[in-house]
Amino acid sequence: MSRNDLIQLLYIVAFSLFIYGLMGLTGPRTAVRGNRIAAVGMAIAVIATLLIGGMGNWGLIALGVAVGTAIGVPAARQVRMTAMPQMVALFNGVGGGAVALIAWVEFRHTGGFAGEPTYVAIFSLFAAIVGSVSFWGSNIAFAKLQELLPGRPITVGPGRTQQVLNLLLLVAAITCGTAIVSGSEAEILMIALLLAAAILGNFVVLPIGGADMPVVISLLNAFTGLSAAATGVALNNTALIVAGMIVGASGSILTNLMAQAMNRSIPSIVAGGFGGVVTTGGTSEDGVERVVRSTSASDAAVQMAFANRVVIVPGYGMAVAQAQHAVHEMTKLLEQKGIEVSFAIHPVAGRMPGHMNVLLAEADVPYEQLHEMDQANSEFARTDVALVIGANDVSNPDARNKADSPIYGMPILNVDESASVIVLKRSMNSGFAGIDNPLFYGEKTSMLFGDAKASVSEISEELKAL
Amino acid sequence: MLLTNLAILVLAGFTGYLTISKVPNTLHTPLMSGTNAIHGIVVLGGIIVLGLGVDGALNKLLLVIAIAFGTINVVGGFLVTDRMLEMFKSRPAPRAEAQEDAGPDAPRR
Numbered sequence: 001m002s003r004n005d006l007i008q009l010l011y012i013v014a015f016s017l018f019i020y021g022l023m024g025l026t027g028p029r030t031a032v033r034g035n036r037i038a039a040v041g042m043a044i045a046v047i048a049t050l051l052i053g054g055m056g057n058w059g060l061i062a063l064g065v066a067v068g069t070a071i072g073v074p075a076a077r078q079v080r081m082t083a084m085p086q087m088v089a090l091f092n093g094v095g096g097g098a099v100a101l102i103a104w105v106e107f108r109h110t111g112g113f114a115g116e117p118t119y120v121a122i123f124s125l126f127a128a129i130v131g132s133v134s135f136w137g138s139n140i141a142f143a144k145l146q147e148l149l150p151g152r153p154i155t156v157g158p159g160r161t162q163q164v165l166n167l168l169l170l171v172a173a174i175t176c177g178t179a180i181v182s183g184s185e186a187e188i189l190m191i192a193l194l195l196a197a198a199i200l201g202n203f204v205v206l207p208i209g210g211a212d213m214p215v216v217i218s219l220l221n222a223f224t225g226l227s228a229a230a231t232g233v234a235l236n237n238t239a240l241i242v243a244g245m246i247v248g249a250s251g252s253i254l255t256n257l258m259a260q261a262m263n264r265s266i267p268s269i270v271a272g273g274f275g276g277v278v279t280t281g282g283t284s285e286d287g288v289e290r291v292v293r294s295t296s297a298s299d300a301a302v303q304m305a306f307a308n309r310v311v312i313v314p315g316y317g318m319a320v321a322q323a324q325h326a327v328h329e330m331t332k333l334l335e336q337k338g339i340e341v342s343f344a345i346h347p348v349a350g351r352m353p354g355h356m357n358v359l360l361a362e363a364d365v366p367y368e369q370l371h372e373m374d375q376a377n378s379e380f381a382r383t384d385v386a387l388v389i390g391a392n393d394v395s396n397p398d399a400r401n402k403a404d405s406p407i408y409g410m411p412i413l414n415v416d417e418s419a420s421v422i423v424l425k426r427s428m429n430s431g432f433a434g435i436d437n438p439l440f441y442g443e444k445t446s447m448l449f450g451d452a453k454a455s456v457s458e459i460s461e462e463l464k465a466l
Numbered sequence: 467m468l469l470t471n472l473a474i475l476v477l478a479g480f481t482g483y484l485t486i487s488k489v490p491n492t493l494h495t496p497l498m499s500g501t502n503a504i505h506g507i508v509v510l511g512g513i514i515v516l517g518l519g520v521d522g523a524l525n526k527l528l529l530v531i532a533i534a535f536g537t538i539n540v541v542g543g544f545l546v547t548d549r550m551l552e553m554f555k556s557r558p559a560p561r562a563e564a565q566e567d568a569g570p571d572a573p574r575r
Contacts, residue, residue: 038500052518067530235515246479254498
């Protein structure tokens with residue numbers, strides 16, 4: 001067996017492990033093992049690559065790997081569970097960045113793909129555009145979630161200007177690419193292509209409001225996968241093709257599932273729609289002053305202590321306040337009083353799908369207490385108290401009732417069907433999507449203002465005293 | 467060679483599609499994070515191009531950055547996913563235990 005055969009064989013082993021590992025990731029019981037199996041596959045793929053004949057530059061390769069490890073390991077170890085979405089965005093971004101850089105060097109190294117088959121140029125340039133978009137888009141997503149940039153949509157110019165500009169940038173990138181494929185060797189074209197794609201990446205994510213962010217990260221994840229697959233075709237590397245394409249395909253499905261959960265189409269999200277209507281609480285559109293009933297922690301505690309069934313609806317507010325442990329503490333106190341407690345998890349609550357599940361799992365909340373949307377909605381009618389912790393848009397009845405609301409049609413948790421609602425909220429500011437929530441003005445609703453963690457701890461203290 | 471690679475590309479696409487089509491909501495975040503780690507495989511591209519030799523300091527510098535980026539993607543991605551998934555593990559069994567020492571949840575970090 002030649003060395004090349006051995007490498008190909010190891011690649012086959014590697015991508016089999018990727019697929020097997022991913023299959024494991026789809027079930028709660030096998031997930032940890034699945035992830036580790038995929039990691040083993042990655043190690044095998046790296047070893048196989050190092051076996052390629054005529055390899056050199058070992059010092060530089062080691063340097064790159066060492067720097068990457070020195071940055072990646074502590075980042076992954078130390079990131080707080082609540083900051084997970086940003087971290088995934090960042091890891092995704094650097095992957096896209098790597099793709100774009102490789103394509104750029106390929107261009108320089110081959111003198112503008114001179115003497116290379118046309119398909120190599122096409123796939124490399126595709127990878128360069130998509131990788132660059134993914135890198136910059138992910139960085140903007142990171143900055144928005146990390147609150148380095150405002151979460152609200154940022155647009156250039158009025159109306160459709162943004163979309164026209166985006167289209168022009170894409171056309172510019174493709175034009176540069178076409179010129180390179182048809183024989184031009186000027187490096188300025190390659191730099192222009194990368195630059196246009198970079199600006200496009202910024203422009204595509206900047207106008208997107210926070211509520212759509214999970215979908216965007218997932219979409220960029222799929223993009224990076226596709227660009228990795230394209231790099232694989234250009235470099236004739238099976239492991240890259242298979243791994244990249246699997247991620248491209250699975251990421252697309254995941255994106256679609258999430259978009260469906262919000263009843264939004266992916267094109268309309270990318271075009272940037274959310275947050276167009278910005279109304280802050282206090283007055284309705286017709287200017288009528290609306291009344292918000294605020295409550296105290298002790299009242300909330302009493303209300304829950306005499307309930308039979310309490311449903312907790314967590315949202316991004318719980319994540320930012322790091323309130324998951326305090327919440328679990330409170331549920332245990334309620335359960336000691338014989339009250340049935342469950343959690344209603346909206347598929348896009350928080351900033352990523354499953355965000356709430358991860359946080360609550362971190363706080364040791366039993367898996368069986370977490371109810372998904374359909375199950376939860378069938379239970380609200382016989383619920384005494386629904387406790388909404390920093391979840392705005394997923395509980396907004398406008399999505400059901402008000403046809404001109406930007407979130408109209410998005411499936412929501414029917415919190416307002418329960419006998420009473422307590423909303424924990426920092427202030428009357430509207431949610432990330434910038435949409436007012438009539439739930440707060442409902443007759444059954446009382447608001448408990450303040451930091452979610454502090455409020456929940458106070459309620460726990462009051463419960464203990466009861 | 468191109469056609470073989472295209473065939474692999476298409477088949478891998480369908481494989482990815484079929485593998486993922488049935489995942490509970492709960493696992494969406496770890497799954498995204500896990501697939502995210504897998505596309506870090508681009509690090510191989512950087513290693514191949516650099517290993518087979520390029521000229522010029524700029525080319526080398528760009529590739530070292532690419533390899534570092536790819537490594538961050540791989541190592542960070544798998545570690546983060548592992549951390550997330552560890553929390554889902556051991557759910558039903560140690561529950562009784564957890565309820566016994568029901569004191570204030572010690573911050574775990």
